[in-house]
Amino acid sequence: MFELTLTVNGEERVVDVEPTKPLVDVLRDDLELKGTKRSCSSGVCGACTVRIDGEARKSCLHFAGSVEGASVETVEGLAQDDELHPVQEAFLEEFSFQCGFCTAGFLLSTVSLLERSPNPTADEIKDALRGNLCRCTGYVSIVEGVRNAAEKMDATDERTADRNDWPTADEQPGN
């Protein structure tokens, strides 16, 4: 066991854990932050996606010992006081979820994407979200949620992706 110090959603947290404990379990079990989900446990589905030092990462693939001292953002950190993050608002408006199990992961991946690329094309969105799988929605509403969020967060109202550019069944992320 070792003393792990992490900044989680801006707050310093200290817990005693085994150094090879996966970060997803540290978040859920030691820090009681249940928003991040464990699903495939094999680094494929992305339900465990968080941001570590500003980058989208799969928390099931990170050892506690490897993230000592890092800054971690989870879904719980997106809303500020009573205000939802624009990405959360956008996902609500576009109904970019059904069961919601994959949603936390998609939100964090989207936050990272829009930081990198504020006006992403449909292809950029699909590529950026390739590591997040959804079994419910069929992805179209998720892509619309991302584009809505981009509009909310970007100064201009210009859509770079045409409505006809929606992914077809063959092109959906995760396929």
Added chain:
Amino acid sequence: MAGDGAFRRPTDVRSACQTLSKADDSVVVAGGQSLSLAVNDGAVDPEVFVDISRIDSLEGIAAEETRFRLGALTTYSDVETSAVVRRRAAVLADAIARIGDQQIRNAGTVGGAIALADPSADVPPVLVSLGAVFETRTTEQSRTYDAEEFFTESGKSVLDGDELVTEVRVPNVGADSGAGFEKFASRTNGRAIVNVAARVRVEDGQCANARVCIGGVRDRIVVSDEAESELLGTGLSDERLERAGAAASDGIQVRTDSPATRAHREGLVEVLTEDALQIARERARDGVSSREGGNSCSS
């Protein structure tokens, strides 16, 4: 239980090598994207984990006149977004952009990919085709290896127990050369069933040098002499590329049968070799030279 080993986080290469040499059974943690799965499955259970992610000297991409250098901790996304790599060896960025997904590429490292020596991985055949050189360090000394001699049988490498990959040196793909990569996986960006990295150099309209490196067909990367001999001294016509693909396929002994059959892999070798060579040929013909001085690969 797996993962009970001691966990060390050295901040310099010397300490890392010393820690590795002291334990009989130690493993290096870089990006951890492959290792964490193996530990969670119980497949890997070392005495000591040596996490090298705090070693600053292993970071960074450095441009030199005829080559560029990647620190072992250079992540896949560092490579993907590097103007230096795009300009001097775009094929490496192409291959890496097709690995996994953004989250995995944010964490996975070039040094880790090399040390893992997975015979189906995408980075090693590209580095072999480019004639890359790997620098390593042990407690005693610094060593260098040509990429082609680094990967041995059974998905292993020449690394000793206390030996750490520190840097990858990649010669610029010159204006007279071109390199391409193709892979086939059952999921987009998934683990390759077969992958091919090809490089050609053209002099006076004729192929002066060629290298075709194939992964996913057995326990090590295959460098296809058969494909090479179809290409050398030729004008790299479509027909020649087709013949090179067929020769590559005939020349290999596919030893893996699952999840794709031998016959399937042989077919893939033929098609992917041709496709990778087409990319390489077009890039060689385009003759775009690297701005910092594109001397051609000499090997």
